[in-house]
Amino acid sequence: MTQKIAFLGLGVMGAAMAANLVKHGYSVIGWNRTKDRPAIATFTDVGGTLAESLEAAVSNADIVFSCLGDVPDVTEVLIGANGALNFAKANTIFIDTSTIGRDAAKLIGKVLMDDGLRFLDAPVSGGDMGARNGTLTFMVGGKLDDLQECLPLFEAMGSHIKHCGEIGNGQAVKLCNQSLVSVYMLALCETMQIAEKMNIDPQLVVDVCGSGAAGSWALTNLGMKVATGDFQAGFAIKHMLKDLRLVSEISSEPDDTDRLPAIALAMKKFLEASQLDDGQGTEQGTQAMIRAYK
Numbered sequence: 001m002t003q004k005i006a007f008l009g010l011g012v013m014g015a016a017m018a019a020n021l022v023k024h025g026y027s028v029i030g031w032n033r034t035k036d037r038p039a040i041a042t043f044t045d046v047g048g049t050l051a052e053s054l055e056a057a058v059s060n061a062d063i064v065f066s067c068l069g070d071v072p073d074v075t076e077v078l079i080g081a082n083g084a085l086n087f088a089k090a091n092t093i094f095i096d097t098s099t100i101g102r103d104a105a106k107l108i109g110k111v112l113m114d115d116g117l118r119f120l121d122a123p124v125s126g127g128d129m130g131a132r133n134g135t136l137t138f139m140v141g142g143k144l145d146d147l148q149e150c151l152p153l154f155e156a157m158g159s160h161i162k163h164c165g166e167i168g169n170g171q172a173v174k175l176c177n178q179s180l181v182s183v184y185m186l187a188l189c190e191t192m193q194i195a196e197k198m199n200i201d202p203q204l205v206v207d208v209c210g211s212g213a214a215g216s217w218a219l220t221n222l223g224m225k226v227a228t229g230d231f232q233a234g235f236a237i238k239h240m241l242k243d244l245r246l247v248s249e250i251s252s253e254p255d256d257t258d259r260l261p262a263i264a265l266a267m268k269k270f271l272e273a274s275q276l277d278d279g280q281g282t283e284q285g286t287q288a289m290i291r292a293y294k
Helices: 012-023 040-044 054-058 071-079 102-114 127-133 144-157 169-197 202-209 217-228 237-248 261-274 286-293
Strands: 004-008 027-031 063-066 093-096 118-121 136-141 158-165
Touching: 004 012, 004 054, 012 027, 012 040, 012 063, 012 127, 012 144, 027 040, 027 054, 063 071, 063 144, 071 093, 071 102, 093 102, 093 144, 102 118, 102 169, 118 144, 118 169, 127 136, 136 144, 136 169, 144 158, 158 169, 169 202, 169 217, 169 237, 169 261, 169 286, 202 217, 217 286, 237 261, 237 286, 261 286
Parallel strands: 004 027, 004 063, 063 093, 093 118, 136 158
Antiparallel strands: 118 136
16 A cells, blocks of 8 residues: 555544554554644554644645644645645645535635645544544545545545535535434434433333434434433534534525524524533533533
8 A cells, every 4th residue: 555645633533534544554644733632642553653744744645634623724724825735746635524615625626726736525424433433424526536546545434435526515415414413413302301201211212213214323323322411522512513504604595594494493502502611512512412401
């Protein structure tokens, strides 16, 4: 495996994804803006190399993955004045797995391609468990040939890799995904309250309802966390609020929220939960939405 890979962003998701690349025999050099993030050990403990600078990470890479926060973070790290494009070799493939929306992906892709580079937007679904287990879903926008070239890398990190069309389409599908996930959480929180009022074991709800038409990833993986008050973040409320902000920015029509009442309610409940504990609720997992009902 001769491809040299850089991985920018070694948070909970990025570190686990980069670690899976290392486990599959790839040469990976990682970089993170904050050097003391605990998650970085997930990557270095399996043999990943931590770069001291963005230039050191990118300059010899054939493929550059990024897993960052919001639009400004991705923009700065990839195409900013001191961004990765300044250090990359010609024809390097950049693959951004962050959730930044279609417009930002198109803009970043254009800047990179105008500089002689290639780009895929490839947001993921599956949470921290999917990142650790290598079972993520990748929604990929960009040239099919570029995806095919990188397919073994995606398969080292995920179990479902879907080409969604042109650059930006991966992000578009991810926002649809987040719309579904946010509304699932409303239903999950309310279902667990109903079960409690009827003195039904929540595990019974997860087992029985999860095997039928009501089954979902959220019910199986987060149902008991809602019921037992386990709010440790796999996917934090702050990230969901960012994603739903991107959903709300899709159209400037003033009455869109009237057409999307469930998403508007999900945003309201996530925001209420985020403001608890003097604003620290934003760091808890999305299952902490249940706190907004108390």
